[in-house]
Amino acid sequence: MIxxxxxxxxxxxxxxxxxxxxxxxxxxxxxxxxxxxxxxSTFLRCMNLLEQPTDGRIWIDGQxxxxxxxxxxxxxxxxxxxxxxFHLFPHKTVLENLTYAPITVKGVSKQAAEQTAKELLQKVxxxxxxxxxxxxxxxxxxxxxAIARALAMEPSVMLFDEPTSALDPEMVKEVLEVMKSLAxxxxxxxxxxxxxxxAKEVADRVMFLDGGYLVEDAPPSEFFVAPKSxxxxxxxxxxx
Amino acid sequence: MNLDFSQIxxxxxxxxxxxxxxxxxxAASALLGxxxxxxxxxxxxxxxKALGFFADAYTSIFRGTPxxxxxxxxxxxxxxxxGYDITAFLAAVxxxxxxxxxxxxxxxxxxxQAVDKGQTEASMALGVPYRKMMSDIIFPQALKNIxxxxxxxxxxxxxxxxxxxxxxxxxxxxxxxxxxxxxYSYFEPLLFVGLVYYLLVxxxxxxxxxxxxxxxxxx
Numbered sequence: 001m002i003x004x005x006x007x008x009x010x011x012x013x014x015x016x017x018x019x020x021x022x023x024x025x026x027x028x029x030x031x032x033x034x035x036x037x038x039x040x041s042t043f044l045r046c047m048n049l050l051e052q053p054t055d056g057r058i059w060i061d062g063q064x065x066x067x068x069x070x071x072x073x074x075x076x077x078x079x080x081x082x083x084x085x086f087h088l089f090p091h092k093t094v095l096e097n098l099t100y101a102p103i104t105v106k107g108v109s110k111q112a113a114e115q116t117a118k119e120l121l122q123k124v125x126x127x128x129x130x131x132x133x134x135x136x137x138x139x140x141x142x143x144x145x146a147i148a149r150a151l152a153m154e155p156s157v158m159l160f161d162e163p164t165s166a167l168d169p170e171m172v173k174e175v176l177e178v179m180k181s182l183a184x185x186x187x188x189x190x191x192x193x194x195x196x197x198x199a200k201e202v203a204d205r206v207m208f209l210d211g212g213y214l215v216e217d218a219p220p221s222e223f224f225v226a227p228k229s230x231x232x233x234x235x236x237x238x239x240x
Numbered sequence: 241m242n243l244d245f246s247q248i249x250x251x252x253x254x255x256x257x258x259x260x261x262x263x264x265x266x267a268a269s270a271l272l273g274x275x276x277x278x279x280x281x282x283x284x285x286x287x288x289k290a291l292g293f294f295a296d297a298y299t300s301i302f303r304g305t306p307x308x309x310x311x312x313x314x315x316x317x318x319x320x321x322x323g324y325d326i327t328a329f330l331a332a333v334x335x336x337x338x339x340x341x342x343x344x345x346x347x348x349x350x351x352x353q354a355v356d357k358g359q360t361e362a363s364m365a366l367g368v369p370y371r372k373m374m375s376d377i378i379f380p381q382a383l384k385n386i387x388x389x390x391x392x393x394x395x396x397x398x399x400x401x402x403x404x405x406x407x408x409x410x411x412x413x414x415x416x417x418x419x420x421x422x423x424y425s426y427f428e429p430l431l432f433v434g435l436v437y438y439l440l441v442x443x444x445x446x447x448x449x450x451x452x453x454x455x456x457x458x459x
Contacts, residue, residue, distance in 0.1 A: 050361055077367035087358035091380050091455075101366035104376065153366060 001026045001188065002047060002157060007056035009042055016042045018212035019056070024205075027186045031199035031220070034209035035235055040192045043209060044159050047190065048079045061156055077105055080150030084162040086142040088134040094121070094145050095130040098152045106153065113152070120148040124178050140171030144178050151182075158182065160191040176202075196239050200224050208232045248428045251419040255433060258412035262440075265332045265411065266398050272337025273397070274390075277344025282374070284349045295345060302342035308403050311335040315407045328409035332401070340397050347393065351386035352378055384455040391448035395441050402437070412436055 009017040098117035102108040124144040208216040283295035315331035363373040402413035416433035420426035
């Protein structure tokens with residue numbers, strides 16, 4: 001569960017987030033959408049403190065991550081993140097990419113970590129690539145490995161920052177399929193995305209950000225059919 | 241022109257013994273330089289301003305003055321202040337190590353900064369602590385990129401080690417000079433050590449290429 005209260009973030013004089021409060025319940029899948037520059041990526045990146053909020057408080061599973069006393073590294077172990085540009089470790093094999101953090105950070109035995117890693121690779125359909133280096137993979141395969149790498153830490157929350165935006169169109173589907181099946185396992189997910197079809201089908205909630213504000217927050221059945229704000233209507237018109 | 245290498249033939253083993261001295265100085269100061277360079281590079285990218293200032297000042301001083309001066313200060317100057325004599329070998333290792341540390345710190349800093357920021361973010365997002373991230377994720381990738389530049393630095397170090405001649409360490413260069421003085425002909429022994437230095441650098445180059453091939457396994 002993620003609880004956010006009065007979240008503000010500025011880069012120098014540029015105010016990106018101007019006060020966002022919301023709660024993402026356990027097991028909820030939330031699609032965060034909005035025009036570029038609306039602050040949606042920053043919003044997501046504040047949740048695991050990749051960006052330090054200027055003001056406001058964030059709790060993950062009841063623990064306040066914005067509290068200076070909280071060990072943020074510990075919190076991050078529990079929050080998986082998937083990036084637009086994958087950021088796999090290029091000097092490690094696919095299997096090592098998955099086992100590195102569990103072994104190094106959580107102290108899992110190599111054997112157990114490899115076992116888990118192989119199961120995850122099986123789930124994302126890439127077990128046969130276990131010993132390859134990331135450069136040998138296609139974009140879609142890289143992103144599936146990146147998802148598996150995040151899952152290897154057994155997080156309770158998964159954050160996705162435009163996970164399909166850097167992919168060739170024919171590879172988008174394979175990544176979305178993996179995310180969809182993950183959603184069905186009851187994982188709490190926050191997804192910044194431009195895939196409206198995916199948001200409509202998989203998300204429990206759609207958050208529409210614009211100009212640093214959370215402008216709308218509604219189930220996709222409401223949001224896509226009858227958006228309330230003029231900005232959302234305009235945005236959807238351009239997108240659909 | 242009458243070059244007569246036969247007259248220095250008996251002295252060749254004597255000159256070649258200097259190879260060991262040269263190699264020891266180079267290896268020890270390369271290690272010291274690399275360790276120091278890494279440390280300084282970490283200071284330069286650290287958030288704490290004082291560390292960066294210190295590292296920059298260090299680099300500026302050691303790059304801004306002649307190596308031979310640094311060597312002489314350490315060999316002749318420090319005993320005067322401390323009262324302890326220092327061997328030519330140790331003075332050479334310290335001087336070259338401190339000096340090449342300054343150059344290597346710039347190479348390593350650039351290498352670390354050239355690694356995609358995403359690697360840092362991915363490590364942070366996985367909860368990997370800073371030290372682990374640096375040693376396991378960032379540094380190996382940086383090392384791969386800077387290897388040619390580092391090899392350059394090692395090669396420079398190998399050749400510049402000849403400067404220890406001035407403080408009397410019996411390296412390749414010094415021995416060739418001595419043999420030249422004994423036989424009253426300098427050209428042959430100097431040409432001979434020239435060849436030895438050249439071969440040494442060739443070997444280093446080959447080693448560098450081999451390491452580069454090994455590190456590029458992920459490409």
